[in-house]
Amino acid sequence: MLFKRILFDKIMGAWMVIALGTILLLPFVIGVGLYIKSAPLFQHQDIWHLIGTSEWLPHEGKFGFWPFIASSIYVTLIAFIFAAPVCLLSAVYLTQFSSPRLMRVMHPVIDILAGLPSVIYGVWGILVIVPFVSNILAPAFNTTSSGYSIFAGGIVLAVMCVPYILNMLIEVFNTVPIGLKEASLSLGATFWESVKHVVIKKSYPGIISAFGLGIAKAFGETIAVMMVVGNMVQTKFNPFEGGYPLPALIANNYGEMLSIPLYDSALMFAALLLFVIILIINLVFRYFIYKTGER
């Protein structure tokens, strides 16, 4: 009887380790799979040549990924510039200044925003943001634009990231012990000074990881961006022109994969690039969190 119980215990323990191991292995397996699939491309071209050049003519065997990488970074950067301050300020207000009632109203709003399928953001982008960029924003900057642009992609992405970043920031600020703030207040600091020097300072690692998560999500977003970004292969750094981010490249062309030689490898390489870049973003933010935690 005892033997049976010990055995059972051991087996249950093993199951959990296997489950954990699978999760740990997954990124590795995905990475290796993508590499194997994209390997034929490396036999024809040097990897730095692939990343560094900007000619994209699959029929002639020219695969330059730079326009796609640049567009991805550019769109994500614009989204981050819009989303980060808005999220930080509203999270501070919601957790430190507002009434609990407002907080109760905000939670479902954030959940709804986070739960909307991205195709809805895409349609909304075409109906609202694209005309806005074309009719109002571009004339304000004294240029013309069709509206299908990196700028429109950035705005749509920013709106999509807000619920994620905001939700995490609220959680982070809520974990700061009230005692700390009270101590600061009792020493004569004003409310804003306590928020600035105690609450925000204490939550640094959390804020950084919230932003990191938001950026990684923005970088990989596909459908909504693809619908408004214009899908033009070019490297002019004009936000009112179209761009062509990596996820859009894969989604647009996976159908044509079989009819052009090396095209499937090229698309797998695009996926690998996306994978590696998101890995790098995560590592960089991990490092920041580690550094700020140390202090």
Added chain:
Amino acid sequence: MKRKTIIFGLVAALLMTVCVSKKQKEQTISISGAFALYPLVVTWAEEYKKEHPEIRFNISGGGAGKGMADALSGAVDLGMFSREIHQEEKSKGVWWVGLTIDAVIPTISANNPYLEILKQRGITRDEFKSIYIDGSVSDWADILKTSNKTALKVYTRSDACGAAETWAQFLGGKQENLKGIGIFGDPGLAEAVVKDPAGIGFNNTIYAYDINTGKKRPGIEVIPIDLNGNGTIDPEEDFYESFEGVLKAIADGVFPSPPARELYLVAKGKPEKQAVLDFIKWTLTEGQKFVKEAGYVPLDQNTINGYKEKLK
């Protein structure tokens, strides 16, 4: 003991479903691919089921590229395909039959300030080429030789599709050579062109015209192609007012091919399923009578007979 019975029962049930589904599978025809052919194939499937209720259809869109990829990988029985079949694809063992013809036509917004001039003079193939392939035209004034300038905005398709490939072929290029802002999907491109008075795009005929009324869809206008290049639209080049006129021009060969093109069903090698072969045979015979009312141009009888030979 009890557990064993349950396990045996499950295995038996599994075996039975395998047998049943194998029979069912023989009677199911799965099709995916080009949006251009999708409406017609759906109509055909409905009509075919009236005569053959035992056959099941599984039809999905996704674009010509997807149709070819799915057919070659064996994910579907038949792929719908809407552009010329490349040599690479033929060497992979593609088997195909042509079913009908439609066309890709250049479109602009009904609010285009030069609409009247465009309708009188049209645009030649070379001018389209300088807009779409060379990218040397950035203003409507460059083409129309007017004094007031309006920046020309070029739109194309972003997804791998037959329409863009056929349009590029008309201009002597590939889809990757087409300049312009890439919009996803045929309806999306139509929408973008309608909303931008200075825009130019292209659509499958079935997305530019409304089958029910036979007129152009609201807000969209068609640019007449100046086929003989004499700088005006002659009466015989002016057939864009109604859907019927365009279809007739395609059928008579007045409208060039490309941008008119055959629409195909493709498969990896000749299909082995009898149900699939029967269906294709039906589409080439009785099915042809639904082609016109669905808004397509029928193939001529010689071509059809040629494809029928392939079925034997």
